[in-house]
Amino acid sequence: MTDATNQTGRGGASVAGANAVPMVLAEMVSKSFGSNEVLKSISLEVKRGEVMCLVGPSGSGKSTFLRCINHLEVVSAGRLSVDGDLVGYREANGKLYELAPREAARQRRDIGMVFQRFNLFPHMTALGNIMEAPQRVKGLPKAQVEKTARELLARVGLADRADYYPAHLSGGQQQRVAIARALAMEPKLMLFDEPTSALDPELVGEVLDVMQGLAASGMTMIVVTHEMGFAREVADSLVFMDAGVVVESGHPDEVLSNPQHARTQAFLSKVL
Amino acid sequence: MSSTKPNRPAAPPALPEPARAAAIKAIRLRHPGRIAFATILVLFFVVFILDAAARPAFDWPSVGQYVFDQRISMAAFVTLQLTVYSMVIAIVLGVILAVMRLSPNPVVKSLAWFYLWVFRGTPVYVQLVFWGLISIIYQNISIGIPFTEPWLVFETDAVLSTFALAVIGLALNEAAYMAEIVRAGLLSVDTGQEEAATALGMSWSQTMRRIIIPQSMRVVIPPTGNEVISMLKTTSLVTAVPFSFDLYTRSRDISAETFNVIPMLIVASIWYLFFTSILMVGQYFLEKRFARGVGDRRPDRKADGLTGAATGAVTGLIPTIGGGQATVVRPPAPPASPDDATRPTDGGVR
Ligand SMILES: Nc1ncnc2c1ncn2[C@@H]1O[C@H](COP(=O)(O)OP(=O)(O)O)[C@@H](O)[C@H]1O
Ligand SMILES: [Mg+2]
Numbered sequence: 110m111t112d113a114t115n116q117t118g119r120g121g122a123s124v125a126g127a128n129a130v131p132m133v134l135a136e137m138v139s140k141s142f143g144s145n146e147v148l149k150s151i152s153l154e155v156k157r158g159e160v161m162c163l164v165g166p167s168g169s170g171k172s173t174f175l176r177c178i179n180h181l182e183v184v185s186a187g188r189l190s191v192d193g194d195l196v197g198y199r200e201a202n203g204k205l206y207e208l209a210p211r212e213a214a215r216q217r218r219d220i221g222m223v224f225q226r227f228n229l230f231p232h233m234t235a236l237g238n239i240m241e242a243p244q245r246v247k248g249l250p251k252a253q254v255e256k257t258a259r260e261l262l263a264r265v266g267l268a269d270r271a272d273y274y275p276a277h278l279s280g281g282q283q284q285r286v287a288i289a290r291a292l293a294m295e296p297k298l299m300l301f302d303e304p305t306s307a308l309d310p311e312l313v314g315e316v317l318d319v320m321q322g323l324a325a326s327g328m329t330m331i332v333v334t335h336e337m338g339f340a341r342e343v344a345d346s347l348v349f350m351d352a353g354v355v356v357e358s359g360h361p362d363e364v365l366s367n368p369q370h371a372r373t374q375a376f377l378s379k380v381l
Numbered sequence: 382m383s384s385t386k387p388n389r390p391a392a393p394p395a396l397p398e399p400a401r402a403a404a405i406k407a408i409r410l411r412h413p414g415r416i417a418f419a420t421i422l423v424l425f426f427v428v429f430i431l432d433a434a435a436r437p438a439f440d441w442p443s444v445g446q447y448v449f450d451q452r453i454s455m456a457a458f459v460t461l462q463l464t465v466y467s468m469v470i471a472i473v474l475g476v477i478l479a480v481m482r483l484s485p486n487p488v489v490k491s492l493a494w495f496y497l498w499v500f501r502g503t504p505v506y507v508q509l510v511f512w513g514l515i516s517i518i519y520q521n522i523s524i525g526i527p528f529t530e531p532w533l534v535f536e537t538d539a540v541l542s543t544f545a546l547a548v549i550g551l552a553l554n555e556a557a558y559m560a561e562i563v564r565a566g567l568l569s570v571d572t573g574q575e576e577a578a579t580a581l582g583m584s585w586s587q588t589m590r591r592i593i594i595p596q597s598m599r600v601v602i603p604p605t606g607n608e609v610i611s612m613l614k615t616t617s618l619v620t621a622v623p624f625s626f627d628l629y630t631r632s633r634d635i636s637a638e639t640f641n642v643i644p645m646l647i648v649a650s651i652w653y654l655f656f657t658s659i660l661m662v663g664q665y666f667l668e669k670r671f672a673r674g675v676g677d678r679r680p681d682r683k684a685d686g687l688t689g690a691a692t693g694a695v696t697g698l699i700p701t702i703g704g705g706q707a708t709v710v711r712p713p714a715p716p717a718s719p720d721d722a723t724r725p726t727d728g729g730v731r
Binding site: 224 | 581
């Protein structure tokens with residue numbers, strides 16, 4: 110579905126990866142909580158270096174889908190793979206074997222996630238938040254980690270806030286630290302779950318700027334958002350979900366200006 | 382960055398200073414009733430103190446004589462040891478039990494529940510008597526594989542002194558209460574924290590040690606402080622084991638010789654109060670330490686929901702003083718971010 114949208118000419122990364130395995134491949138992915146089927150046979154593909162925006166009304170399953178990608182939730186049916194590796198399972202002789210927690214954690218390292226409510230560690234400074242995982246999970250030496258962390262803080266425009274605790278940062282600053290924290294693990298894929306929904310309107314721009322810079326650097330991103338301006342400017346593809354189903358997808362310009370489905374039209378008329 | 386970056390407008394010119402009204406100068410409202418009531422209270426207190434100082438039954442000269450008596454100060458030290466040892470064991474065991482209670486494994490969970498049921502459901506005095514009788518129930522302690530020849534056999538009496546039994550008895554009882562305190566602390570940490578740590582690739586034990594447990598401290602420390610203070614006083618029950626070198630039992634023994642009970646009670650009370658005061662100071666500093674990033678908030682953020690947790694010393698102390706073993710732990714609001722007014726407050730539900 111994203112084939113048509115891949116020639117937007119944004120950077121060489123997507124061209125180089127055009128023939129390689131897609132970064133994310135979902136094939137008829139379903140997810141139920143008890144009898145409540147939240148995702149219904151989702152199939153989609155995100156190529157390397159591509160930015161996909163995921164939009165849809167509240168409760169349509171967007172967060173659940175993101176959480177399935179890094180195995181915070183277990184998929185009930187279908188296949189979901191990241192960079193060619195099945196998420197949460199190992200396949201051998203046509204059978205699926207559940208991954209041990211350690212192996213699942215190893216998969217997650219390569220996938221960065223940014224949350225609506227930032228979820229910074231409140232007992233650590235901005236710098237401490239960023240250094241935690243590279244130091245504890247990758248076991249990298251402190252001096253090296255600190256150097257990278259400071260570079261990342263500078264990249265998100267917060268070099269002078271290294272020693273601030275999250276409670277002393279504005280929402281926009283916290284979210285930028287959260288992005289830097291995810292980037293510190295050098296992920297190959299970044300997931301954003303409504304990264305600006307909890308922010309005051311005047312703080313949204315600074316976070317979107319950072320995300321836009323990240324997209325320009327060739328990062329593969331899936332972004333759940335209601336910021337249609339961002340989707341139009343930055344995304345290579347836009348997927349509209351409703352009630353656990355992919356209703357419509359395509360290039361953002363097409364979907365936004367000429368939605369085919371009545372439900373897409375109804376939703377867009379509310380957010381645009 | 383990319384060329385598509387939206388243009389931000391330049392900063393608008395500064396606004397002109399508005400005209401200001403003069404600051405309000407009003408005559409302060411008087412509270413005559415309040416002053417009268419306070420005066421009466423102070424008067425009552427002074428009369429009570431003067432009367433107590435003069436009352437012969439308190440026998441203050443004896444109090445002064447015995448408060449630094451070597452037998453008493455030794456006993457005070459023993460009481461302190463009993464408190465520290467049993468609390469340390471209780472905290473470690475309590476953390477283990479709390480994690481067990483939150484385990485997804487139903488057998489592990491039930492085992493922890495059963496422990497709590499037994500140790501919270503029976504009086505600590507009765508438990509201490511039981512521990513005193515342990516050598517009658519189990520004459521020997523064998524180490525080895527069950528139903529085979531043991532590697533090592535000890536005579537219970539020989540390895541477990543009455544002091545050790547007192548510590549075990551106090552610790553195992555206390556662990557049940559600590560488990561509930563720690564569990565409430567763990568549940569008070571926002572689920573988003575565990576999620577963020579997991580998403581970064583941290584293991585469960587790393588997440589616990591580095592993220593969840595340090596944050597739960599803020600909730601755990603105030604009631605734990607109460608438990609320590611309560612434990613200090615509960616040590617006076619170890620005579621049930623029977624162990625007789627603690628502060629209370631020792632001062633009772635001395636007064637049995639001198640036939641002068643009341644001053645010895647005062648002597649013991651002075652020592653208990655002395656230790657309690659030190660513990661309260663220690664608790665204050667521990668709370669400050671673990672309020673990092675939360676308690677030391679910017680002054681302009683004082684009004685938000687977290688102040689209750691930051692001043693836990695006060696809110697935590699009141700419900701449990703005297704009650705001794707009450708474990709009312711109010712889960713505070715999750716560590717909210719200042720801009721996030723819409724966040725749900727069900728931080729305690731997992
Ligand atoms: N852990 C869970 N247990 C049960 N139901 C859940 C859980 N997480 C999400 N859901 C349900 O799944 C549906 C989709 O939720 P979500 O993925 O958060 O939607 P969105 O992010 O699009 O608003 C909702 O109806 C929600 O109630
Ligand atoms: Mg959501």
